[in-house]
Amino acid sequence: MDFDVSVKLAIYHVIANTGKAPSIAQVAARLNSSVAIIREAIQRLYTKRLLVLEPDTFEIRMAPPFSAVPTSFAVAAAGKSYFANCVWDAYGIAAALHLDVGVSTSCGCCGEPMTLAVREGAPVQTPGLAHFAVPAAHWWDDINYT
Amino acid sequence: MLLFRSEEHVERWCQTHNVPRRPLVLLDQLWQLAVAWYANRLTEESRRPGPDEMEQIFARLGLHDSFWQVRR
Numbered sequence: 115m116d117f118d119v120s121v122k123l124a125i126y127h128v129i130a131n132t133g134k135a136p137s138i139a140q141v142a143a144r145l146n147s148s149v150a151i152i153r154e155a156i157q158r159l160y161t162k163r164l165l166v167l168e169p170d171t172f173e174i175r176m177a178p179p180f181s182a183v184p185t186s187f188a189v190a191a192a193g194k195s196y197f198a199n200c201v202w203d204a205y206g207i208a209a210a211l212h213l214d215v216g217v218s219t220s221c222g223c224c225g226e227p228m229t230l231a232v233r234e235g236a237p238v239q240t241p242g243l244a245h246f247a248v249p250a251a252h253w254w255d256d257i258n259y260t
Numbered sequence: 261m262l263l264f265r266s267e268e269h270v271e272r273w274c275q276t277h278n279v280p281r282r283p284l285v286l287l288d289q290l291w292q293l294a295v296a297w298y299a300n301r302l303t304e305e306s307r308r309p310g311p312d313e314m315e316q317i318f319a320r321l322g323l324h325d326s327f328w329q330v331r332r
Binding site: 115116122123126127130146163164178179187200202203205206207208210211212219220223226230232236237239240241242243245246249250251252 | 261262263264265266267269270272273274275277279281282283284285286287288290291293294295297298299301302304306307308314318319326328329330331332
């Protein structure tokens with residue numbers, strides 16, 4: 115298997131099983147590699163837009179659809195808790211895990227609590243709309259704000 | 261992107277934040293986007309869709325506006 119794929123899968127395995135992103139050091143230990151080599155691989159994965167890194171530490175901020183930091187999109191699946199990067203990624207966690215999920219979030223305008231759910235591979239019908247503030251061609255100008 | 265209770269709440273948020281009102285995405289469409297992007301994300305073969313593939317996905321879901329063009 116390509117080394118970068120091994121790194122990516124190691125990251126996703128940890129975050130899918132624990133809800134928390136591993137540190138670069140943890141990935142290195144898991145793959146019996148060095149922090150320097152893992153850091154290079156993670157940079158390549160970032161270039162491919164498969165990861166988003168913290169600007170100062172270069173630790174993992176997003177392994178889409180998962181967020182390594184708390185967000186306003188809390189996802190529960192099979193007794194585990196996750197954070198999604200946005201409402202698209204909240205559904206994305208259900209799609210990636212192939213599990214039923216419940217999403218606790220709120221209206222972007224008024225803050226009223228809202229819930230979403232996916233059951234047996236389909237979204238439970240509920241009122242709500244998604245709005246992207248930024249056109250698709252510019253999403254990666256600042257992936258924290260779309 | 262954010263979730264809103266209704267179109268009225270989207271309008272209000274756009275006015276408050278001085279953001280242009282963009283095309284709205286129904287939750288069924290959003291679920292299909294999530295499946296297209298992430299269904300195989302935890303597998304060895306997974307990759308992010310390329311630009312052509314992205315635009316095909318958007319078009320298939322009825323998202324035809326220039327807002328969904330991936331290339332600048």
